[in-house]
Amino acid sequence: MAKLYFYYASMNAGKSSTLLQAEFNYRERGMATMLWTAALDTRPQGKPIASRIGLEAAAHLFDAETDLWTQVSAVPEARDLACVLIDEAQFLTKEQVWQCARLADEANIPVLCYGLRTDFRGELFPGSAALLGIADALIELKAVCHCGRKATMNLRVDEAGGAVTDGAQTEIGGNERYVALCRRHFSEAIQS
Template sequence: MAQLYFYYSAMNAGKSTSLLQSAYNYTERGMRTCIFTAALDDRYGQGKVSSRIGLQADAQLFDSQTNMFTVLHEMHSSAPVDCVFIDEAQFLTKQQVRQLTDVVDDLNIPVLAYGLRTDFMGETFEGSHHLLAWADKLFELKTVCHCGRKANFVARLDQNGKAITDGQQIEIGGNERYESLCRSHFKSLVWKD
């Protein structure tokens, strides 16, 4: 029986690497996979999932208007899909997470979603919020803060390396813009009050 999995973490924990390895395992066994990534994140090129260690794969794009169930139902009708992978799952909408539950429950296709749990202010993203609530299985991928403790927060930094404490929730960037921190260091930079 298919299930919805959510693999979450702070940045630089290997989410994309894990996704690409899992997708490769399915493909190596002759199974058909479908990989999705957010259209708004084009740091590594449109329609690509890339890891920091150099792995990459082509991906379908989703934006806030994509009906995940309709797209996957059509794909599955033309040739069976054995597993769906979602990179940057924090950018899914509530409705899209619900559509993914329909993919699992009605089409019997497992869905593995990978994304950030929280934004630069320590608040959940819409997609992450609903994946945390509705996924069948939750897995935390771990990374470390500069102090050596588990990093479970991400701070947004300005050009001088100082934490930014307001602004739009979504701003695409990598290590030049964000830093993964433990709660203690995150609080000292972002939750100063």
């Protein structure tokens, strides 16, 4: 029976590169895959899924209106898919997470979701909350804080490197806007 997986971590833990490695492993064995990522990340980076270490791949784009069950099922080769891999899964809606579960349960297609667990305030993203609630398997990927401890938090920073504590939950950015920290250093940064 297929499962719904949620691979989660803070920024810079290698979520996209892990996804691309998994996809490569399936393809190397002659298996078909389908890749998805959030349409809202419009940073110029070549392909829709790109890792900081240079791996990249083309992918379908989803937004809040995308019906993943319908989109994946409508593809003629859907019967032969070995898995569906979704990057930036924190941006899925609750309904889309249930559509992913349906792909695993009814279409017997494993769905591997990769994303952030929490935002820059330490609050769950809606997609992450739903995945934490219903995924068959939860796998934490590790990032490292500057102190050497496991980084579990995402600090949003301004141009001068100072902590940002207000703003919209979603603001696209990379190392210039976010720093992965352990909870202790995150707490110290937002209190200063």
